[in-house]
Amino acid sequence: MPAVAAAARAGERDREVRKRWRRASHLALWALSLTPAAVTLVDAFTGRLGVNPIETLTDRTGWWAIFHLLLTLAVTPLRRITGWHWLVRYRRQLGLGAFVYASLHLGVYAFLDLGLDLSHLVEDVLERPFMTIGFTAWLILLALAVTSTDGWIRRLGRRWAALHRLVYPAAGLVSLHFVWGQKTLQAEPLVFTGAFALLLGARVVFALRRRARGGPEPGRRGTAPLSERA
């Protein structure tokens, strides 16, 4: 049956091509995600970080961390509204992007700003709520990044989804950290906070609708959608 064999071969080829494209799209997204870091690095070496370079580094890395976190949380509502279910494939990667920038943010503070003065860092985290909440948010992102692998998804099973809902408290802490980090109430941090609230609100609305329709709870459908594990 040469026709069937040919069809199977064609299907195989198709899958292979699609897989390659998918991999390329992830690489492209990483390239896009890390562009601000690359630009900043170039700025650093060409003296374009302004009068107080360490402050600029801290501000920029913090901004890109919260931006990635916002994109991560926007995936699900956007998917529901637009029906673009393929979006979910990039959610985990965006979350990792947030972790990368949050780590750079903390790293700049600890290594460059404080010059690794550990007692100063510990004092900050323990005694200053503004610092405590920022550090707590980073710890949450760390836990989520570590458990973001396929292996951990399998190992944790249903608990994985529960654990990764910690991204919501993290978003709350990050918003507060950003608003509080300013000397007066500033528009930008409030816009981010409002956006997080909106995204969270959208999820609540979706959940209520689902319940009204008697549909399954989101957690019951398994852990991460299969499409994301691909």
Add this chain to the structure above:
Amino acid sequence: MPSILNRLLKVPEDEVTPEELYLSRRTFMRAAASLVVGTAAAAALGQGAGAADDELRGLGDTDERWTDYEAITTYNNFYEFGYDKSDPSRLSGDFVTDPWSVTVGGLVENPGTYSLEEIVSQFEIERRVYRLRCVEAWSMVIPWNGFMLRDLIELLVPKPEARYVRFEAVFRPEQMPGQRRELLPFPYVEGLRMDEAMNPLTFMATGIYDKPLKNANGAPIRLVVPWKYGFKSIKSIVKIDFVAEQPRNTWNVVAPHEYGFYANVNPNVDHPRWSQRTERRIGEFRRRETLMFNGYGELVAHMYEGMDLVRNF
């Protein structure tokens, strides 16, 4: 003296006799001196201006490296123009500083509105190289040009009941974008206790690096109080009032648990959100230790003897 005074004070010769002035000035000096616990400042006050001022030239000068002019003029907190530190230099182009006048009022013998030229022409402009420590934990070394506030105060002759000096900055929303956005409750207000105002370190600046003040730095005339956090050094002053009650300064109104009236540089009293133990000198990589009273303790610590500086932060 009378002719200089009259020129400054814009009053006809026959309305003010030198004797009266002299007496009221003496009264004020005694009052001021009694407020000052210490020695150096009190002695200087007792001698009056003139000879003593010569000895005070360059008082408190640091021989540390001056911060780059570019940094001093482009990295500023001046909310009248905007929130970002680059806003004052970028957005102050419309700000008009000529003509300029300062209105003096309150508990003072010589109230009135004086043009900047009238004020400045009374004094020999000198240079003071001071450290500036911002409450945000960065610092600079700035060569200011100007004159001692105490010399101006002596000409204005506060009444004995005057215990504080209240300063007000300019309010011109049409020229100041940050005021249009109402970033703070404007006009910006600051204040000093009379002995702080009379301290020979307290300076009225009209220039930096031997050039007239840039708009971003508080042109055309601003206060410089080097042992206090930068926000005490109010910019673009249009009003000076002598008052009996402690004025509410703007940052204290906005965030009373974060910013006090005294705002003395103090490595042992932290800001709620960050430590004040160290600071970054602009242009340097490593942080340095912050000094008590920004390193001017010898000249100012006596004013706060017996005061709880944790409560009066």
